[in-house]
Amino acid sequence: MSKQSGSPERVRWMIYGANGYTGELIAREAARRGLKPVLAGRRRESVEELARPLGLEARPFGLDDEAALTGQIQGHALVLNCAGPFSATAAPIMEACLRAGAHYLDITGEIAVFERAQSLDARARDAGVVLCPGVGFDVIPTDCVAAALKAALPDATHLALGFDSRSGFSPGTAKTSVEGLAQGGKVRRDGKIVTVPLAYEVRRIDFGDGEKEAMTIPWGDVSTAWHTTGIPNIEVFIPGSPRMIANARRANYIRPLLGLLWVQKLIKARIAKTVKGPSEEKRAKMPTFVWGEVTNARGEKKTARIRTANGYSLTITGSLAVVEHLMVGRPAGGAYTPARLVGADLVKRLPGSGLLQVV
Structure with a gap:
């Protein structure tokens, strides 16, 4: 089990659900920044159609086979899950990330997913894996x-x-x-x-x-x-x-x-x-x-x-800010919220944000 860190352009990571509305927006912005995510999802044709002009690797696969899913994630530093509803996708990908030693991020707003991540805190600590759902506008x-x-x-x-x-x-x-x-x-x-x-x-x-x-x-x-x-x-x-x-x-x-x-x-x-x-x-x-x-x-x-x-625009920049945070740092494993992982000033650093005023 090894974590890659250093230059973000060289870190191997994955966007699952890259062929969905928000996943595609994130994939395109990642490519524009010179990042090289592997684009993954269930539907081969749409994943490959997106990856080809961006010069990115396409990896179509489903989530039903536990061993195969772990094998697909093995060797990646992290997975950003953009495939909703997350009630269906978060649990199998979290489990695969824990087995493969890859950090898990997603853009959910679903309470049950957040609670599940917190229930896995001890296992994530032992595995040295960060579980941080909700790295978009939610939440x-x-x-x-x-x-x-x-x-x-x-x-x-x-x-x-x-x-x-x-x-x-x-x-x-x-x-x-x-x-x-x-x-x-x-x-x-x-x-x-x-x-x-x-x-x-x-x-x-x-x-x-x-x-x-x-x-x-x-x-x-x-x-x-x-x-x-x-x-x-x-x-x-x-x-x-x-x-x-x-x-x-x-x-x-x-x-x-x-x-x-x-x-x-x-x-x-x-x-x-x-x-x-x-x-x-x-x-x-x-x-x-x-x-x-x-x-x-x-x-x-x-x-x-x-x-x-x-x-949606904040979800693009916010999720990539957390991705890049994990690429250059080595936080301890465990279940996190975005503010606990990156800091309470994260939102202020995102494009389009004004001052955070407290009175």
């Missing part, structure tokens, strides 16, 4: 905001996070959202993740672009912010119109139906045919506003805000 900006707020109010007991982003979904993100609806809302109470109704809490929030009505969502920080800060009570919000909030609350009544396998397959098939990710022009016109708030037992409060690039 770099909010994780860094959480870390900054913890530093500003160390005895905080309650943390609220949120973001205002108007870009459309990619197919993978849309499919993940469908799975999330079936699982209900999630918040953290007294250190434990609990299930609550969708749009469980509604409040008015100024994310940085004017005050808006906002509702709770089951975002990844319900898991990750706890591991970054230790704050025991956590909620995550996004803005929503009255109609959107009403529809989310109505969905609580049909959650059992949404969880049926045939219903999930039907909806996801429809998404695959109709949903396309936002264009580069659209991404450039749509920044994101990220917000956070902490309070302590005495009622003291701190608020943080930062404007960042569009979520």
Whole structure:
């Protein structure tokens, strides 16, 4: 088991799901920077079609055969998993990375994936392998905001996070959202993740672009912010119109139906045919506003805000920043969040980010 480090251009690493919407964007930017990732995914034709003009190696393979999967990853310093929904891909690739001695990164926002990575912390330490899911918009900006707020109010007991982003979904993100609806809302109470109704809490929030009505969502920080800060009570919000909030609350009544396998397959098939990710022009016109708030037992409060690039654009630069961090350093093995692995200033160093203001 050996880790490669040194010049990023010479490190052997892999993007799995490179033929998806976000994976392709990351692969193209990596190639533009002179990096040489191996491009991998299930579909041979689309992986090879992407790799050929970029001058990169294509490696098509599935995830069903444990021994074969380990063999495909063996010899790589790290794998960046971009193949969602991560409920299907994260577990087998994490396990293969632990067996092969390769670091594991992904761009998920799925709470269950974050929790799984944390459950593997001891094995990752023993293997000298870094497990760090969520190195995209999910959850770099909010994780860094959480870390900054913890530093500003160390005895905080309650943390609220949120973001205002108007870009459309990619197919993978849309499919993940469908799975999330079936699982209900999630918040953290007294250190434990609990299930609550969708749009469980509604409040008015100024994310940085004017005050808006906002509702709770089951975002990844319900898991990750706890591991970054230790704050025991956590909620995550996004803005929503009255109609959107009403529809989310109505969905609580049909959650059992949404969880049926045939219903999930039907909806996801429809998404695959109709949903396309936002264009580069659209991404450039749509920044994101990220917000956070902490309070302590005495009622003291701190608020943080930062404007960042569009979520998909941030995922490109954020994931590659973490890739390059692992290429040139040798962090101890274990399960990490982005802010714990790279530092709370990570979001401020990404293109399109403004100042992280805490008041």
